[in-house]
Every structure is written in structure tokens, then in C-alpha cells.
Amino acid sequence: xxxxxxxxxxxxxxxxxxxxxxxxxxxxxxxVDGLDLSVNRGETFAIVGESGCGKSTSGRTILRLEEPTxxxxxxxxxxxxxINVEKADSKLLKxxxxxxxxxxQDPFSSLDxxxxxxxxIAEPMVINDTLRGRELKDRVAELLTVVGLRPEHAxxxxxxxxxxxxxxxxxxxxxxxxxxxxxxxxxxxxxxxSVQAQVLNLLEDLQERFNLTYIFISHxxxxxxxxxxxxxxxxxxxxxxxGTTDQLFYNPKMPYTEALLSALPKPDxxxxxxxxLLAGEVPSPANPPSGCYFHPRCPYAQEICKKEAxxxxxxxxxxxxxxxxxxxxTLKGATPLTEIxxxxxxxxxxxxxxxxxxxxxxxxxxxxxxxxxxxTS
Numbered sequence: 051x052x053x054x055x056x057x058x059x060x061x062x063x064x065x066x067x068x069x070x071x072x073x074x075x076x077x078x079x080x081x082v083d084g085l086d087l088s089v090n091r092g093e094t095f096a097i098v099g100e101s102g103c104g105k106s107t108s109g110r111t112i113l114r115l116e117e118p119t120x121x122x123x124x125x126x127x128x129x130x131x132x133i134n135v136e137k138a139d140s141k142l143l144k145x146x147x148x149x150x151x152x153x154x155q156d157p158f159s160s161l162d163x164x165x166x167x168x169x170x171i172a173e174p175m176v177i178n179d180t181l182r183g184r185e186l187k188d189r190v191a192e193l194l195t196v197v198g199l200r201p202e203h204a205x206x207x208x209x210x211x212x213x214x215x216x217x218x219x220x221x222x223x224x225x226x227x228x229x230x231x232x233x234x235x236x237x238x239x240x241x242x243x244s245v246q247a248q249v250l251n252l253l254e255d256l257q258e259r260f261n262l263t264y265i266f267i268s269h270x271x272x273x274x275x276x277x278x279x280x281x282x283x284x285x286x287x288x289x290x291x292x293g294t295t296d297q298l299f300y301n302p303k304m305p306y307t308e309a310l311l312s313a314l315p316k317p318d319x320x321x322x323x324x325x326x327l328l329a330g331e332v333p334s335p336a337n338p339p340s341g342c343y344f345h346p347r348c349p350y351a352q353e354i355c356k357k358e359a360x361x362x363x364x365x366x367x368x369x370x371x372x373x374x375x376x377x378x379x380t381l382k383g384a385t386p387l388t389e390i391x392x393x394x395x396x397x398x399x400x401x402x403x404x405x406x407x408x409x410x411x412x413x414x415x416x417x418x419x420x421x422x423x424x425x426t427s
Contacts, residue, residue, distance in 0.1 A: 052090035054126050055231060055263050056112070061085040061121035063104075063111045067336060080335045081107040083287035085121065086362060089231070094257065094264040096278035096295075098271060098310070100332060104287040105267045106155065109233040112265070113150055114143060125150065125231075148178055148227035155236040157216035161208040167194070167219055168204030174226040193222040198252060214245035221252065225260070233265045238273060250277055271314055275299055275384070283307050286343045287335050289362060293369040300383040303371035305348050308381040316385060342374070350379055 062085075064078040082104045089095045097105050110116045112123055114135060123135040125146060133146055151174075154160035161170055171190045175181045181189050191201035197218040208216055217237060224232050234253065238246040254277065256262060268274050274281055274295070281298045283291040283306065291304040302308050312326040328347040333339050339346055345355035354374055362372045373379070 052093060054088055055091045056089040056126070056265075057122070057124040058085055058087050058112060059122040059124070061108070061111060061123065062119040063107055063116055064119045077336055080287050080338065082111060083335070083338075085284075085287075085289055087282055087289060087292065089263060089265060091230070091263055092257075092261055093279040094266050094277055096266040096268060096274045096281045097284060098268055098274055098281060099284035101269060102332065102335075103284045104335070105269075105284055106235050108284070109152065109235050109265060109267050113147075113152060113233060114138070115152070128230075144178070148174075148180075149230040150233075151224040151227065151229040151231070152233045152235060153217070153220050153224050153237045156240055157213050157220055158208075158240075160220055161216055163208055165207075166204065167206055167208065167211075170208070170219060171204070171222050171226055174223060178227060180227065189226070193225055196225065196256070197222045198248075212245075213241050214249060217241065217249055218252070221249075221256070225256070228260070229262070231263045231265070233267070235267045236269070237266075239268065239270065246273065253277070271299075271310060271384075283310065286333055286338055288343060288372065289370075290344065290372045291370065292362070297367065297369045298383075300386055301369075302381045302383050303365050303369060303376040303379070304344075304373045305350050305379070305381065306344050308383070311384045312382070314384055342372070350375060 061082055062080070063082040064080050066075040067077040067079060068074065069076045085104075085108055087095070087097075097108060099105055107116060111118050112135070114123075118136050121136065125133045125135050127133050127146060127149070130146070133142070135143075135146070138146065165173075168187070168190050171193055172186055175186060175189065187204075190204050194201050194203055199215065199218055199222070203211075208219070211219065217240075220237075237253070238249050241249060250273065253264070257264060264277075266274065266278060278295050280292065280294050282289050283298070283304065285306050291298060291302065291307050293303075298307060299311065302311060309326040309328050312324075326349075329349075330347045333343060333346065339356075341357050342348070342351070342355045342360055345351040348355065352374070358374070360372045360374045360376075362370050363376065365371050365376050
């Protein structure tokens with residue numbers, strides 16, 4: 051186990067529901083309802099789950115962009131030691147926030163359209179008064195180069211860039227203060243698949259180069275499998291399973307994780323197994339069910355699941371699961387690529403290529419059509 055960088059214990063973020071002329075509080079939306087996790091230095095810790103399960107709110111609350119309702123956020127600073135972020139005053143927050151940055155989900159709305167790229171990237175350094183004048187301009191040019199853009203792009207505005215390039219600008223801004231921890235809030239969900247791969251490769255290169263630690267928030271399990279070292283699964287504001295990528299993908303211990311993995315695209319085209327269809331709807335975080343939040347939809351639910359909320363317990367080798375029957379159930383995980391026979395893949399690919407070649411040969415190409423029309427005229 052590596053050196054701890056961040057510990058989150060019992061973190062809650064509840065948003066009040068107000069009604070009536072006097073805007074009285076009549077309830078709360080439990081966006082995050084008892085989050086527990088630990089992140090080691092240099093690792094990529096992923097948080098996955100359905101839309102609305104509290105992933106992004108968790109990341110924002112850890113950074114104090116949202117004020118926590120309850121719980122602890124302990125950041126291990128190299129010189130100051132353990133810092134309770136939830137109790138830090140504005141002076142201490144300003145000192146530790148350069149080490150904790152965020153890459154926002156939407157590369158279009160997260161950049162100020164009235165500011166040049168140079169000003170956007172320089173803003174964190176101006177606010178924290180770390181660099182000025184020529185040194186500031188040189189640092190902006192260096193950051194643009196690091197993320198794969200050109201220094202002359204500093205004078206342009208965000209509208210002149212594609213979605214992938216804008217996300218690179220967001221990454222450069224996050225790197226400006228030499229952070230230790232970066233929360234990546236679905237950084238590739240708004241991008242094309244080919245651009246996603248470029249941004250993911252850039253994030254991995256930057257992590258190795260600057261010894262960064264990532265909390266990677268996503269709903270795309272394929273992306274998470276590629277980039278993450280450990281994964282936490284969230285359901286209605288709670289973490290229901292935590293493990294290494296291999297543990298969680300190939301040996302899930304929580305039925306909700308099994309259902310998520312069943313929806314993954316299969317690498318074997320002959321495997322046409324249907325995803326697990328869960329009954330009912332995701333419970334409202336304003337009125338969650340008693341006991342285990344997942345029990346109304348769980349195909350393995352028993353009477354105890356309706357009455358008692360299961361704790362997040364170790365099932366072996368640091369694999370945590372919030373399920374009363376985690377050690378008894380045999381759940382189906384994703385299909386490892388090693389289980390697919392290479393000759394079958396090659397044969398299928400060869401058949402596909404042959405059919406494409408045959409159809410291409412049967413149809414005249416654009417060049418031959420142009421040549422034919424020229425000869426006729």
C-alpha cells in the first residue's frame with residue numbers, strides 16, 4: 051500500500067428542499083451520504099456510477115467548492131502534515147488549494163469566453179501571486195507546450211478551439227500551480243472517442259512526468275478500466291464497492307457492480323449475452339429506501355437487506371463491498387481479453403476485411419468515375 055495523500059471519512063453533502071412563500075426547508079437531497087475513501091500518492095483512483103449518484107458533488111465537496119454537511123476530509127501535506135480541509139479557514143485553504151486542482155467536465159462552459167487562453171492559464175498564478183511579468187508569460191507558454199498546444203495560442207480566445215483543444219487548455223490551467231492532486235470530473239465525456247484517447251494518453255503522460263495523483267470521475271467503465279489503479283462504485287450517494295481495477299472488473303462482490311459490468315461492450319463479437327436488467331428505478335436521494343439502498347432493485351435481496359444498511363467491509367485483499375452476502379454470492383464480471391482466442395479474432399477480422407475488399411472491387415472508385423466521365427465528354 052502506498053503513502054496516503056487523501057482520506058475521506060463519512061463525508062455528507064445534503065442540499066435543502068425549500069417550499070412555500072417563506073422558503074421553509076421541508077427535506078434534503080442526500081447527494082453524498084457517507085462517503086469513505088482513501089487515495090494514495092501517485093495513483094489514479096476512479097469513482098464510477100450512474101448519472102446523479104453523487105460522483106461530481108463528491109469531487110467538488112472534497113475541494114470545498116461545495117461546503118460539506120458532515121464528515122472529514124484529511125489532506126496529507128508534505129510540510130504541514132495532516133490538514134482537516136473541512137475545518138480550514140480561508141487563509142489555510144489558500145495555502146493548500148494550489149496542491150488540489152480540478153479539471154471540469156464541460157470544456158466549453160468552464161473557460162471564460164471573454165478571456166484569452168493566456169489569461170485563463172495565468173489566472174491561478176496571478177491570484178496566488180506566484181509569478182509576474184516575463185516569468186508569467188514564459189510559464190504560460192511552457193504549459194501550452196506541455197499539453198500539446200503552441201505558445202502562440204495564448205493570444206486566442208476559447209471559441210477558436212475544438213473541444214479536445216479546450217480540454218487541453220483546462221488541463222494546462224490545472225497544472226499551473228504544480229498540484230499534487232487533480233480531480234478529473236468526467237474530463238473526456240464530452241469528447242469524440244478518438245479525441246478521448248488523446249486526452250487520456252496526455253493525462254497518463256503528465257501523471258508520470260509530474261508524479262500526479264488523480265481522482266478520476268466517470269460513468270464510462272471502458273475508460274476507467276484503461277486508466278485507473280483502484281475503483282470505487284457509487285450508488286445514491288454511497289460507496290458500495292472499492293477495489294483494484296482487476297478485482298472490481300473481474301471479481302465483483304456487489305450486485306450493482308455486476309449489473310454495471312454486464313452493460314460493457316463485449317470484446318468477443320460472438321458473445322451476445324444480454325445485460326442485466328434491473329427492476330424499478332434509481333431511488334430518489336431525497337427519499338432513499340430503508341436498509342440497503344439497492345435492495346428494491348437487487349435480484350439477490352433478502353429480508354435483512356430491507357432492514358439493515360450493510361457496512362463497507364473487507365472481503366479480502368483490500369476489496370471492500372457494502373453487501374450482506376458479499377462473501378457468499380458468485381457474481382459475473384467483465385470478460386478478460388485473455389479469454390478470447392486469438393485465432394478466432396484473426397479469422398473474424400480477415401472475413402470482415404475480405405468482405406470490405408470484395409464490395410470495394412464491385413463498385414467503381416471516385417477516381418475511375420471521374421476518369422470515365424472525362425473520357426465520355
